[in-house]
Amino acid sequence: MTAPRLPIHDHMTELADPTRGRLLAALERQELTVGELALALQLPQSTVSRHLKILLDQGWVASRAEGASRWYRLHSALNARMQALWTLVHEAFVHTPVALQDAARLDAVVQARRSTTQSFFASASAEWDALRSEMFGARADLSALLALLDPTWVVGDLGCGTGALSAALAPHVHTVHAVDASPAMLSAAGARLAGLHNVQLHDGALEALPLDDHTLDVAVLMLVLHHVPDPLRALREVQRVLRPAGRVLIADMRPHAQERYRETMGHMWLGFSEQELQRWLHEAGFEVVRYTALPVDAAASGPAMFSCTAVAVPAPSLVLA
Structure with a gap:
């Protein structure tokens, strides 16, 4: 007699691919775009997009649109089974060499955002007051x-x-x-x-x-x-x-x-x-x-x-x- 398939089994299948675990670990730390995830995890954007769609469809990930970009993050309201499973997977993954490399590259991606902002203000500081007044009054x-x-x-x-x-x-x-x-x-x-x-x-x-x-x-x-x-x-x-x-x-x-x-x-x-x-x-x-x-x-x-x-x-x- 075959044992019945439980909801937890579906969630285990969703996290069976190591790539999806890497994506969730990154999105737990930081809201990111597909391009930033591809850069941090050193994966093709098509691969990132394919796995993100699975995680999005199954409720592991939430997203929002802002301008021409779409931002992804770990869903803030995982159910109890999903949260327990993710805690187990995360604890087994977080100290591996792959996880540590992903985290280091993710830090570099976020720092690049700050560098872009700093570069803007370095060049615009003399005109910033006038620019802000023009934009916002x-x-x-x-x-x-x-x-x-x-x-x-x-x-x-x-x-x-x-x-x-x-x-x-x-x-x-x-x-x-x-x-x-x-x-x-x-x-x-x-x-x-x-x-x-x-x-x-x-x-x-x-x-x-x-x-x-x-x-x-x-x-x-x-x-x-x-x-x-x-x-x-x-x-x-x-x-x-x-x-x-x-x-x-x-x-x-x-x-x-x-x-x-x-x-x-x-x-x-x-x-x-x-x-x-x-x-x-x-x-x-x-x-x-x-x-x-x-x-x-x-x-x-x-x-x-x-x-x-x-x-x-x-x-x-x-x-x-």
């Missing part, structure tokens, strides 16, 4: 950094203008309160922010914010404080709407002598020094003030800028006698 790196924001935060874009910053912040935080006192700016912001359901538009001035106490985790004043007649009053309002230990970020101009901005753009302040901003922030109820002069963009025609952050001091608790 001048602010791609800064936009990506917004993902570091806490997704539970409620953020105030105070003096939001046309809503560009609110639109950038919205995908990364819980809620954005966009506040501006100009009907024209709010109209433009409304058009830009349409469809962003976590952005709320408010009509209001910095000195009288239309927000309840302790609403915000973060308040951003981007190029707006120089339009405010009384910055200290405005900063006290910002402190009011921030939660205890909430943060304010101010980005504005360093002191300059461009008087024409008063007439042409309604500027009330020709920039802010570190000393006066620190004094106002401390008086308004902030601590841990950090003022940083920002690098000057050679293509920009306006004054140099700074960023300043500070932490809202929690209000003292009332102690009843």
